[in-house]
Amino acid sequence: MPKVPERPPCINGAYxxxxxGDSFYNIAQRYSLPLNLLLEANPNANPYDLKVGQEICIPNVPAGCPFGTVVTIAQG
Known part of the structure; x- marks a missing residue:
């Protein structure tokens, strides 16, 4: 089993x-981040060799707002 790289420090963001199927490009799109900002936040991650289970830093994302949160707005 390939070794998963250590997670980067993530002071002002979320892991x-x-x-x-993930790539830095589609993760940046998902979080509405410039690609270069995502790359700068993860200098030790190889964008061409991401491993399933590897943790990366998503900069400036509130920790209490995980991907996939659904908000339902009532009509009226």
Whole structure:
């Protein structure tokens, strides 16, 4: 089993765990981040060799707002 790299320091952001099919590009799109900001926050991650289970830093994302949160707005 390939070794998963250590997670980077993430002082002003939130951790994200890499899933099958993820790339820095689609993660940046998902979080509405410039790609270069995501790359700068993860200098030790190889963007061409992300491992499932690897943790990366998503900068400036409130920790209490995980991906996939659904908000329902009532009509009226």
């Amino acid at each position: 994200y765990i890499i899933r099958e």
